[in-house]
Amino acid sequence: MPALIGPVQIVSVGGGVVTFGDTFYVSPKSGSKTAAGSGSFNTGNFINTNTGISGTNTLDPDINDQNNVANA
Template sequence: MPSIVGPIRINSVGGGVINFGDTFYLSPKSSSKTNAGSGGFNTGDFINTNTGISNTGTNDPDIADQTQTANA
């Protein structure tokens, strides 16, 4: 179904997808994986994290999580 999009202004885009109007299928153009230990992604002021011994398993038994084949 057609749609009308009014005036827009985009100053910057730091990743992600911008979609205007109708869309049948959206797919990512990149993929990545990040491993972090206990308390690794805490944000804020005055963080106190008591984790003891932390071990992050980085073994990936399925090799590829999301392929980029035919992702035009």
């Protein structure tokens, strides 16, 4: 059933999907990149990480890594 939507202002949507009216297929797309050294994402009460010398290469010569095409 068609829906008539009045004036709407959406300031921001973080990690969600906004739909109005009939929706047949929703396919949200996003891309992100995270660089972290060894033992960076450990969580818990008692963490003991012995990594010695560690380095993370954050140099990224690519212009586009993963394009979100047709995300309109």
